[in-house]
Amino acid sequence: MIFHLALHGVLEGALGIGLDIVDTAAGLAGDTGGRLQQRVVSLDGGPVRSGGGRSLTVDIASPLGSLAFGPGDVLVIPGPSASSESRVDDLLARPETMRAVESIRRAADSGATVAASCSATFVLAATGLLAGRAATTTWWLAPLFARRFPDVVVHADHMVVDSGEILTAGAAFAHADLLLALVARLGSGELAEQVARYLVLDARMSQSRYMVLEHLRATDPVLRAVEQHVNANLTRQLTLDELAAAAAVSPRTLARRLRDRLGLSPTEYVHRLRVGHAATLLATTREPVDAIANAVGYADPAAFRRIYRRHTGEAPTATRTRASDQRVGRGPTIEARSMTRICGQ
Template sequence: MITHLALDGVLEGALGLGIDIVDTAAAIAARPIPSASGPRRKRPAADGEPRNPLRQRVVSLDGAPVRSGGGRLVNVDTETPFGSVDFGTGDILVIPGPSATDEKLVDELLARPETMRAVETIRRAADSGATVAASCSATFVLAATGLLSGRAATTNWWLAPLFARRFPDVTVHVDRMVVDSGEVLTAGAAFAHTDLLLTLVARLGGAALAEQVARYLVLDARMSQSRYMVLEHLRGTDPVVRAVRQHVHANLDRQLSLGELAGAAAVSPRTLARRIRDELGVSPTEYVHRLRVGHAATLLATTRDPVDVIAGAVGYADPAAFRRIYRRHTGETPTATRTRAA
């Protein structure tokens, strides 16, 4: 059984898409498939799974409807409040993110009395053998349970520095759409919830079923959040970060040492590394790569210059190295970016 926990302020799109994905998977899995020997037979369940692992329900903490982030009522299973759900091995608890887009709203989310109750019940569900999955700001709620301690996770890319500061014992892979750590899974920003549910469908019904669902719902296969990391959002307000950004943009076509960047910001290299890490959650080198890659993406979309020429224009003498770094930061090749823009 898949249980969707709708917290107050839940994002309707994420919750609705999650429900649609499971419904579509259940419908496809229930269809008979042709047999080479003649009569049509029922589609088999995945190895060791019950016949219908794709049943689902939507619950709230107290069994009452909740208000979405848009202020609309979200109906839930009124007969089964979250605290009374009997979880066991093979069950899955999915938590779509509430609307919390900045540090203040995340603080308010984690300080709510109902969030505190949810944390305890989520922990009990995991102790009972359930798999727990969360996306978007709900990853903060999941981390508050301690279930992510010592594990890898992802979250909203723009809240990743805050996540890393709050939960230093969690390894954050901000570029990933989904991080599967076995008993717990996390996904990035709101619509990465679709990737999370497809991952769970693949676990329950096999990769082929998840692929069919993605095709039916026209969901693209996105393994990375990186190409959605709008650099405007990464600029921050720290004057050291601004100084580095300006210096990099003024010298895109050449290599820059850590010492030169620190000098441009009038701080020591150690202070530079700390300030960029605190503000953006990345190293100075990674920040410079993002600035270069961001400018390269603009050139790919707005010019017809060859990829090798663009590589040199943004500071990469080796076009092969540029392609590797570009793909690591955007999740796609330079050619794919150009094709998509066209």
């Protein structure tokens, strides 16, 4: 049985896509009474108010703490609306969150698999179940996650991280990827692929190409200065000392600022900026990939392709093809449409 825990402020889109994916999988597999059964639950068994202010009913009118979990069960937690550090702080300070932490821990202790996405990963981490494990979370809150839970290995660029009986996913619509991973586990990889095709869900292994750095650096003059210097010197290699001098700080201060604000090293930040320029050129010009690599500072085209894939989750040619498809009227994929509402933004 799959239990979807709706906390107050839950994002309706995340909860809804999760339900649709499991319903579709059950229908395609002919699973009317097996592992793909699902129910929506709440902490007290009553309705919850969504992030959009609507009242959502649940399927089981019993408190979460009274439900029996066991091996084969899955407790899935879509993220409540919490798009900033202050709102995450508020979420973790709620009395109901403390109750959720105890119930989640009890479900895991009973052998259930636990999965969470977006801001719900903070609630999951508060249980201690992620200690010593790898996890992901919504990309712009990853530095906060790393500071709050230093015993968790954070992979902010991953859509889904599978750590055995604990799974985590990134921003709100990564909840779709999380549920597809669970369908693959409970059914089969083939069934998950069939569901993805049926619902027109693209394969997305990485959050990297969704990381809008402006969201995090807009108020930081040091990061703006580094960005401007990189943009003015795209075709040549830059040292840490040079970047620090451009921002009028010490190399150590620059490294610390980047780590705290973006969760990136100076080298990774420069790669991210270069890759962002490359993605724009791929989408808007017909220049060969090797020429674009050179234009953004990579003399070795093979190295550029490796770095580009690491930071975007796809090959340069895939970016160009996707942009071309959208220009000729095939329309944005679900991932593009999803960008309009991520974790309450």
